[in-house]
Amino acid sequence: MAAPRLFKTAGIVLKTAPLGEADLLATLISQDGSKLLAMAWGARKMNSRKMGHLDSLTRVDLDLYRGPSMYSIRQVLTLESFVVLKSRLDATARAFYLAELVDGFAVEGSPNPPLYSLFLETLRSVQDAPEDKEPILKFQLEMLRVNGFMPELYRCVECRRDVEAGRHRFVVSLGGVICTDCASKREGATPLSLPALKTLRHFHRNGDADTSRIRISPDLYEEVHAVLDRAIRYWLDREVRSRRFVVQVQRQQAWMAAERRPDHPPHSGEKPALVPRHRGRNPVPPPSRATSLHSRTSTCHSEEAPRRRI
Numbered sequence: 648m649a650a651p652r653l654f655k656t657a658g659i660v661l662k663t664a665p666l667g668e669a670d671l672l673a674t675l676i677s678q679d680g681s682k683l684l685a686m687a688w689g690a691r692k693m694n695s696r697k698m699g700h701l702d703s704l705t706r707v708d709l710d711l712y713r714g715p716s717m718y719s720i721r722q723v724l725t726l727e728s729f730v731v732l733k734s735r736l737d738a739t740a741r742a743f744y745l746a747e748l749v750d751g752f753a754v755e756g757s758p759n760p761p762l763y764s765l766f767l768e769t770l771r772s773v774q775d776a777p778e779d780k781e782p783i784l785k786f787q788l789e790m791l792r793v794n795g796f797m798p799e800l801y802r803c804v805e806c807r808r809d810v811e812a813g814r815h816r817f818v819v820s821l822g823g824v825i826c827t828d829c830a831s832k833r834e835g836a837t838p839l840s841l842p843a844l845k846t847l848r849h850f851h852r853n854g855d856a857d858t859s860r861i862r863i864s865p866d867l868y869e870e871v872h873a874v875l876d877r878a879i880r881y882w883l884d885r886e887v888r889s890r891r892f893v894v895q896v897q898r899q900q901a902w903m904a905a906e907r908r909p910d911h912p913p914h915s916g917e918k919p920a921l922v923p924r925h926r927g928r929n930p931v932p933p934p935s936r937a938t939s940l941h942s943r944t945s946t947c948h949s950e951e952a953p954r955r956r957i
């Protein structure tokens with residue numbers, strides 16, 4: 648039986664792009680975890696009832712029409728606007744980083760419900776505790792896992808032996824940890840500290856757990872974030888452009904925090920500038936993505952790996 652032409656779904660707006668004089672092309676992740684591109688005809692007219700509901704990072708209820716070549720949005724209502732999150736620049740920057748990853752990994756017509764749940768839960772975590780960075784690490788690792796790219800964290804990706812404490816490296820292209828013996832014969836193996844490996848294993852073992860009780864140092868956060876970011880970029884096969892914006896915001900806020908300290912000498916350097924990343928509604932412009940994801944049956948090791956501590 649043919650799919651109905653009119654149907655409803657919920658989703659989260661990842662980005663929008665203006666088209667023509669008054670129309671808007673919205674990219675969403677629908678509640679089944681598939682990517683959805685839909686036209687909102689006339690949405691940019693001043694009297695449009697769709698105006699305001701299709702801002703990025705808004706959870707919406709949609710009435711859709713399935714046309715021969717694309718979806719059209721007949722009605723849209725806001726379910727969750729994340730207004731608190733959007734009131735903070737640092738939280739907004741992080742949320743757009745999450746949205747860019749979801750946009751990169753989600754596939755049109757390919758349901759992935761855990762991906763939608765992961766994105767929604769992480770947005771709520773960022774909104775509830777904007778200072779906490781741990782949910783971002785959990786999101787990065789879970790993003791890889793729900794898309795079939797979970798890094799191997801327990802056995803050497805080359806010889807398949809258990810890695811010994813401290814005698815390991817990490818190879819993004821091979822999908823996880825490698826023992827030092829095998830690493831000596833391989834290019835691309837990079838150091839990964841033992842605390843960083845333990846942190847990754849913690850998030851792997853406690854994927855569904857609340858991250859509010861976890862606190863890791865800024866240096867450890869940066870190391871884990873960087874290794875996951877490299878893995879994500881490898882599987883996406885492109886840069887994550889919003890990452891740069893997150894770093895710029897962090898630098899500017901650190902500079903401003905230092906300025907406010909009474910014992911701090913006057914800065915000799917200039918305040919770090921934020922490079923404008925957008926025109927219109929999207930803080931991060933739509934990526935010009937020419938490449939697709941690697942095959943999901945590629946050489947990633949994950950679920951079968953024994954969960955052992957080092």
Ligand SMILES: [Zn+2]
Pocket residue numbers: 803804805806807808825826827828829830
């Ligand atoms: Zn090995």
